[in-house]
Structures are given as structure tokens and as C-alpha cells.
Amino acid sequence: MPIQALLKKGSEDPYVIIAQQQLIALGYGLPRFGADGVLGDETLSAYGTFLVSQGLSSPTDERPKSITPAGAASLDMAFAALDHGGPTANIIDERANHPHAGRSVDSPYRPWSKITAVVLHQTATNIGEKPARWHSVPIHFCITRTGKVIQLYDLTEVCNHANGLNRRSVGIEIDGWYAGIEGQPKTLWQPKNLSTPRQPMDLPAVQANAAKATVQWIVDTVAANGGMLTHIHPHRQSSKDRQSDPGSLIWQTIGLWAQNTLGLSDGGAEFTVGNGRTIPQAWDGRYTDNRY
Ligand SMILES: [Zn+2]
Known part of the structure; x- marks a missing residue:
């Protein structure tokens, strides 16, 4: 179980950012604040929607005011069941x-x-x-x-x-x-x-x-x-x-x-190491001065 006790609104417990990343990965977007590590209304709304989707809460319930150990455990399970697709x-x-x-x-x-x-x-x-x-x-x-x-x-x-x-x-x-x-x-x-x-x-x-x-x-x-x-x-x-x-x-x-x-960099138009060659324009249209 990822947490032992309730996490209340405003919590900055280390689990908050994990929960946020899991919610985003599961499709419950956090468009304003993202995974910022603070348990705010946006995260609690997304968490509430997640609980409804799992049948753990009813759509008419108000937005949860905290993340419970049981809710966190089911979030963990749902995330673990995702196909992460990586190699x-x-x-x-x-x-x-x-x-x-x-x-x-x-x-x-x-x-x-x-x-x-x-x-x-x-x-x-x-x-x-x-x-x-x-x-x-x-x-x-x-x-x-x-x-x-x-x-x-x-x-x-x-x-x-x-x-x-x-x-x-x-x-x-x-x-x-x-x-x-x-x-x-x-x-x-x-x-x-x-x-x-x-x-x-x-x-x-x-x-x-x-x-x-x-x-x-x-x-x-x-x-x-x-x-x-x-x-x-x-x-x-x-x-x-x-x-x-x-x-x-x-x-x-x-x-x-x-x-x-x-967000990786190729080092730019002029970048080479040793006797290397620059990246040519035929590979990257930005580098108009670089020949093959
Ligand atoms: Zn090689």
C-alpha cells in the first residue's frame, strides 16, 4: 500500500506526485498544474473521477477532500495494469x-x-x-x-x-x-x-x-x-x-x-567531435549551410 494514512488537501507528501503521474498516465489529465507534488483541487477532482470509474464512488458524490489508503491502493493497481509499452x-x-x-x-x-x-x-x-x-x-x-x-x-x-x-x-x-x-x-x-x-x-x-x-x-x-x-x-x-x-x-x-x-539536443549546426562531420541539410532542414 503506497500510503498508511489519509492525505488531505494541501498535502505535499512524496506520494502525491506519484499519484499525479499515475492519474495522468491513466488519462485523468491535470491540465493546469500537472504533477506538481501538491494535493490541490485539480488533483482531487481527477482522483474523484478515477474513483467513480472504479465503482468506488458515485458520480453524485462531491469532490473528495483527501486521498485514502484504499483509493491510493486501487490507483496503484490500475496503473500497474497499464501497458506501459516501453522496452x-x-x-x-x-x-x-x-x-x-x-x-x-x-x-x-x-x-x-x-x-x-x-x-x-x-x-x-x-x-x-x-x-x-x-x-x-x-x-x-x-x-x-x-x-x-x-x-x-x-x-x-x-x-x-x-x-x-x-x-x-x-x-x-x-x-x-x-x-x-x-x-x-x-x-x-x-x-x-x-x-x-x-x-x-x-x-x-x-x-x-x-x-x-x-x-x-x-x-x-x-x-x-x-x-x-x-x-x-x-x-x-x-x-x-x-x-x-x-x-x-x-x-x-x-x-x-x-x-x-x-527534448534532447544534437549539439547544433556546427557540432562535431574529433574529425567528425556536421549534420547535413539533407538530414535536417534547419542546417542549410551543411553539406553531405
Ligand atoms: Zn557507427
């Missing part, structure tokens, strides 16, 4: 099976406070669905084409995936090969000695959604451990040899989404 349950944990050969030798571990960014990559190959096939890949997470999320490294391990961005970032590989610029097949990286050139792959919705959910999960997990994720970068920004990494399709679907929805 938490879907992460395939391969950390114990992976050799961790890509861990930084100079600085193998970092505190949560030093984790500030996500870097997006394309594999430029097709590694596939079997977790064991990813054991040679130095990356925190891989997203397979059927939307599996496989975790290979701890978030607090520094892993050699993105050159000068390694120490601050968590890496995500999107499996598949993608054009540097959609609609321009010449910007697709081609392995040598192929008799027939590759055609760029599409990005299945299940894969894109799994990648977004993973970014969200990383943001939440870093926050839960006292840190704050602020940036998302394409690998291109930290290596001139990664011109098409992860490509415009992945960047626009996941990178721009993370900026617009989660």
Missing part, C-alpha cells in the same frame, strides 16, 4: 554472455553523471535476430529488424562505438543497411566484391518503435540513477569515415523524434 520487458539481456571486448581500456567505467548522450548507428550489414551473433559488436544496444532490443553492455561501461563520443554516450545500432541520403542510392555504403550492388533497406515500424522506446528507456534509466541525458548524436558527428552513419532515414525517424519529443 523494459522486451530487452534481451546478453550482458552476461558477451565478452565485453569493446570496453575502453583507458576508462572502462563511468559514473551515471557522465552519461549524457545517445549515439545512433546503422550496422551497414544484416547481423540478424540471434543474440549470439552480436557478441563481436561493441555497442550497448542493438535493434534487430523485427524490433528485438538486445543489451550487450552496462550503461556505465564505456564502450568503443563512437570515437570521441564514447565516454559520454550510450550506443544504439540499428541493424540493416541504409542510404546516407534517402532516394540517393549512391550514398549507400557498398561492401567490396559484391557482384550485385545492394539496394537501401527500409526501416520497419517495429524496428523504429523499438529504437525510440530504447532511447526513452535510456533517458529514464539515467535519470533514475541521478544523471541526465541531454544529447543525441549520429555517429557521423564523431568520425569522418562514418558519413552515412546512421543515414537520413534513421536520423529523421529516431534522432529528430528524440529532439522533438524528449
Whole structure:
């Protein structure tokens, strides 16, 4: 049970903000004050509507003046029954099976406070669905084409995936090969000695959604451990040899989404690390001076 005693109007008990977040998640909006941690009329009205929906109160009852332990318990149960949709349950944990050969030798571990960014990559190959096939890949997470999320490294391990961005970032590989610029097949990286050139792959919705959910999960997990994720970068920004990494399709679907929805930053028009390249206009229309 989340509380032992009544919480009266005006309470700033730590449970209040939890109740508010649960009410919002359950669809009982708090449009004026949001989850502000103070038990006011708006929250009590939403709580009252919730009690009616659960048959715990009648629509003609006046607005409750407090949250009761029984009401809080049923709010908790309703929230627990929600489909949270995140990747938490879907992460395939391969950390114990992976050799961790890509861990930084100079600085193998970092505190949560030093984790500030996500870097997006394309594999430029097709590694596939079997977790064991990813054991040679130095990356925190891989997203397979059927939307599996496989975790290979701890978030607090520094892993050699993105050159000068390694120490601050968590890496995500999107499996598949993608054009540097959609609609321009010449910007697709081609392995040598192929008799027939590759055609760029599409990005299945299940894969894109799994990648977004993973970014969200990383943001939440870093926050839960006292840190704050602020940036998302394409690998291109930290290596001139990664011109098409992860490509415009992945960047626009996941990178721009993370900026617009989660408030992350790509560092801006001029941002690069080491010998990296800026984000080109073909990936982000804001950057009119940046060439591919
Ligand atoms: Zn890369």
C-alpha cells in the first residue's frame, strides 16, 4: 500500500506526485498544474473521477477532500495494469554472455553523471535476430529488424562505438543497411566484391518503435540513477569515415523524434567531435549551410 494514512488537501507528501503521474498516465489529465507534488483541487477532482470509474464512488458524490489508503491502493493497481509499452520487458539481456571486448581500456567505467548522450548507428550489414551473433559488436544496444532490443553492455561501461563520443554516450545500432541520403542510392555504403550492388533497406515500424522506446528507456534509466541525458548524436558527428552513419532515414525517424519529443539536443549546426562531420541539410532542414 503506497500510503498508511489519509492525505488531505494541501498535502505535499512524496506520494502525491506519484499519484499525479499515475492519474495522468491513466488519462485523468491535470491540465493546469500537472504533477506538481501538491494535493490541490485539480488533483482531487481527477482522483474523484478515477474513483467513480472504479465503482468506488458515485458520480453524485462531491469532490473528495483527501486521498485514502484504499483509493491510493486501487490507483496503484490500475496503473500497474497499464501497458506501459516501453522496452523494459522486451530487452534481451546478453550482458552476461558477451565478452565485453569493446570496453575502453583507458576508462572502462563511468559514473551515471557522465552519461549524457545517445549515439545512433546503422550496422551497414544484416547481423540478424540471434543474440549470439552480436557478441563481436561493441555497442550497448542493438535493434534487430523485427524490433528485438538486445543489451550487450552496462550503461556505465564505456564502450568503443563512437570515437570521441564514447565516454559520454550510450550506443544504439540499428541493424540493416541504409542510404546516407534517402532516394540517393549512391550514398549507400557498398561492401567490396559484391557482384550485385545492394539496394537501401527500409526501416520497419517495429524496428523504429523499438529504437525510440530504447532511447526513452535510456533517458529514464539515467535519470533514475541521478544523471541526465541531454544529447543525441549520429555517429557521423564523431568520425569522418562514418558519413552515412546512421543515414537520413534513421536520423529523421529516431534522432529528430528524440529532439522533438524528449527534448534532447544534437549539439547544433556546427557540432562535431574529433574529425567528425556536421549534420547535413539533407538530414535536417534547419542546417542549410551543411553539406553531405
Ligand atoms: Zn557507427
